[in-house]
Amino acid sequence: MKVLVTVKEVAQPEDDFEIAGNQIQEKFLEYDLNEWDDYAVEEAVQLKEENDEVDEVVGVTIGPERSEETIRMALAKGVDRAVRVWDDPMEGGENLDAHSKAEVLAAVVEEEDPDLVFTGVQADDSSLGATGVALADLLGWQWAAVVNQFDYDLDSEVANLHRELEGGVEEVTEVEAPAVFTIQTGINEPRYASLRGIRQAQSKEIAVKNLDDVGVDASAVESRVTLQEMYEPESESDTEYIEGGAAEQAAGVAEVLRDKGVAE
Amino acid sequence: MTVLAVAEHRQGELRDVSLEAVTAGRQLADDTGGDLHVAVISGDVDAFAETLAADAVDTVHKVDYGDEFNHDVYTQAVEQLYESVGASKLLIPNTVNGLDYAPAVTGRLDIPLVTDVVDFDANGQLTATREMYGGKVETELDVEGSEFAVTIRPTEWEPAEAGGGADVVDADVEIDESQIGSTVTGFEAAATGDVDLSESEFIVSIGRGIDEEDNLDLIEDLADTLGADLGASRPLVDNEWLPKNRQVGQSGKVVTPDVYIAIGISGAVQHVAGMKGADTIIAINTDPSAPIFDIADIGVVGDLFDVVPELIEEFEG
Numbered sequence: 398m399k400v401l402v403t404v405k406e407v408a409q410p411e412d413d414f415e416i417a418g419n420q421i422q423e424k425f426l427e428y429d430l431n432e433w434d435d436y437a438v439e440e441a442v443q444l445k446e447e448n449d450e451v452d453e454v455v456g457v458t459i460g461p462e463r464s465e466e467t468i469r470m471a472l473a474k475g476v477d478r479a480v481r482v483w484d485d486p487m488e489g490g491e492n493l494d495a496h497s498k499a500e501v502l503a504a505v506v507e508e509e510d511p512d513l514v515f516t517g518v519q520a521d522d523s524s525l526g527a528t529g530v531a532l533a534d535l536l537g538w539q540w541a542a543v544v545n546q547f548d549y550d551l552d553s554e555v556a557n558l559h560r561e562l563e564g565g566v567e568e569v570t571e572v573e574a575p576a577v578f579t580i581q582t583g584i585n586e587p588r589y590a591s592l593r594g595i596r597q598a599q600s601k602e603i604a605v606k607n608l609d610d611v612g613v614d615a616s617a618v619e620s621r622v623t624l625q626e627m628y629e630p631e632s633e634s635d636t637e638y639i640e641g642g643a644a645e646q647a648a649g650v651a652e653v654l655r656d657k658g659v660a661e
Numbered sequence: 662m663t664v665l666a667v668a669e670h671r672q673g674e675l676r677d678v679s680l681e682a683v684t685a686g687r688q689l690a691d692d693t694g695g696d697l698h699v700a701v702i703s704g705d706v707d708a709f710a711e712t713l714a715a716d717a718v719d720t721v722h723k724v725d726y727g728d729e730f731n732h733d734v735y736t737q738a739v740e741q742l743y744e745s746v747g748a749s750k751l752l753i754p755n756t757v758n759g760l761d762y763a764p765a766v767t768g769r770l771d772i773p774l775v776t777d778v779v780d781f782d783a784n785g786q787l788t789a790t791r792e793m794y795g796g797k798v799e800t801e802l803d804v805e806g807s808e809f810a811v812t813i814r815p816t817e818w819e820p821a822e823a824g825g826g827a828d829v830v831d832a833d834v835e836i837d838e839s840q841i842g843s844t845v846t847g848f849e850a851a852a853t854g855d856v857d858l859s860e861s862e863f864i865v866s867i868g869r870g871i872d873e874e875d876n877l878d879l880i881e882d883l884a885d886t887l888g889a890d891l892g893a894s895r896p897l898v899d900n901e902w903l904p905k906n907r908q909v910g911q912s913g914k915v916v917t918p919d920v921y922i923a924i925g926i927s928g929a930v931q932h933v934a935g936m937k938g939a940d941t942i943i944a945i946n947t948d949p950s951a952p953i954f955d956i957a958d959i960g961v962v963g964d965l966f967d968v969v970p971e972l973i974e975e976f977e978g
């Protein structure tokens with residue numbers, strides 16, 4: 398049995414950043430493994446560790462060469478090998494069309510032929526929250542979004558899981574494999590990469606493929622959604638800032654609290 | 662240009678976002694000069710339809726199949742209704758369940774999807790407004806073509822007035838049971854624990870800015886000194902540093918205290934969903950561009966490890 402996990406390298410702006418055109422300037426961005434994918438990787442690796450029948454965990458990413466550093470993190474945490482898809486038509490800003498991204502991932506899934514796919518609920522940068530389910534439906538597979546408890550029965554090929562709904566309510570659901578699960582934070586405790594894991598990751602394979610290699614037409618990665626403008630949102634409140642050093646700021650807060658009558 | 666909006670319900674209750682979807686749907690229909698159709702699928706569709714038959718709506722379609730949300734049922738029903746009413750725009754709540762079928766149904770209809778939309782302008786081509794980078798920036802996205810779907814962020818549109826003169830009809834929809842591959846077997850509520858933050862009048866809430874579990878003592882100290890209840894953002898609960906009943910936000914508690922002090926919390930939408938109803942919001946954060954300052958009444962740009970000890974001192978006297 399094989400498990401596939403999608404991983405994305407996400408950009409986070411530093412505290413002070415500047416926008417040029419419709420992008421945050423590159424020098425203000427820091428890159429990391431998407432938080433949700435960290436949990437998806439852990440879920441996949443645990444499934445393998447707990448079941449001899451699981452032979453392999455394969456990571457898949459869409460991203461430029463820079464993202465290999467992040468992919469190695471996933472390899473260091475127990476993913477066996479990775480596939481990275483990238484091509485010229487994909488340069489020039491993130492594709493914000495989830496279906497188009499799913500198209501590329503689906504091609505890799507078809508080639509790898511896994512039994513289960515884990516993705517994160519969303520990516521921390523674009524927060525579309527749609528790619529995993531779009532992928533499942535494109536494959537004609539089952540799925541579950543926002544999974545925060547997961548148990549897979551290898552004999553019946555049914556996943557017993559919880560979906561985390563709003564307001565502290567969880568839905569208990571059974572899903573037939575093959576299926577895609579979008580994994581929510583908190584479902585497990587993602588491990589830190591051990592030194593040994595990091596060393597091993599250096600010799601693990603990252604297969605680099607272009608659109609031709611995976612059999613996707615360039616027109617499929619043309620986004621129907623284009624980013625026109627990016628700006629810092631206007632404040633919805635008239636925030637009153639308390640200036641000064643820490644002591645003055647604390648005194649200012651104390652005054653507000655006394656004023657509101659919640660503390661003396 | 663017909664708009665199809667989809668309502669949402671859970672455990673016998675229509676969720677608030679349904680009437681917000683009516684308002685947003687009306688706006689979209691007005692922008693594009695068309696009718697607004699609303700779909701209500703599964704559960705007590707008769708009662709739900711009565712509420713949804715607002716004056717802003719032209720027709721409510723009932724799909725009487727099953728009790729609770731099932732993504733296969735929703736995907737099939739919405740796909741068929743979209744075709745049969747001749748819709749060219751689809752509007753779905755941006756909720757955990759909305760995101761469990763919107764990507765599938767738009768895939769089948771082959772129309773583009775923009776999620777978590779906070780505003781749009783559909784006079785001509787669609788321009789949708791949504792956030793990126795955890796709310797640090799807002800973006801305007803142009804969507805190609807005249808057919809599209811959006812999922813709308815809850816509480817961004819006013820709810821439409823319930824009930825009214827809209828037509829209510831039984832939808833002509835065939836659900837293929839062999840295409841249902843998931844079964845909802847029940848619901849579980851998170852443990853309530855020792856305090857119910859939804860009752861609290863004063864909350865000191867801590868986020869990932871605390872950095873390490875050992876540092877939590879400082880915040881517990883502050884809460885004790887002030888006589889406030891302790892709340893937290895999700896990562897602290899995910900890490901099991903604090904129990905689930907302390908989590909404020911979309912998947913935790915919705916709180917409405919007189920005062921909410923957010924310390925080392927960035928202000929992600931799912932957190933804000935749980936605390937924006939507080940009377941006075943005080944934010945302490947090192948990052949002047951943290952989105953929490955967009956909703957705070959009182960802002961302190963500073964390091965919690967400097968400010969909090971001073972604040973404790975103020976009240977220990």
Ligand SMILES: Cc1cc2nc3c(=O)[nH]c(=O)nc-3n(C[C@H](O)[C@H](O)[C@H](O)COP(=O)(O)OP(=O)(O)OC[C@H]3O[C@@H](n4cnc5c(N)ncnc54)[C@H](O)[C@@H]3O)c2cc1C
Pocket residue numbers: 518519543757795867868869870871893894895896908909910911912913914924925926927928929930931932935945946947948951963964965966
């Ligand atoms: C389906 C779904 C449901 C979710 N439900 C919830 C929910 O119910 N509740 C919730 O909270 N989140 C929820 N989230 C997660 C949410 O998206 C954010 O990831 C989370 O709220 C971030 O928590 P944070 O603000 O503590 O951390 P971060 O975003 O990492 O922010 C930490 C902040 O601390 C500041 N900081 C760092 N050091 C210091 C210092 N020394 N002094 C002062 N400030 C400092 C930083 O500037 C930063 O702004 C949900 C997400 C999804 C997808």
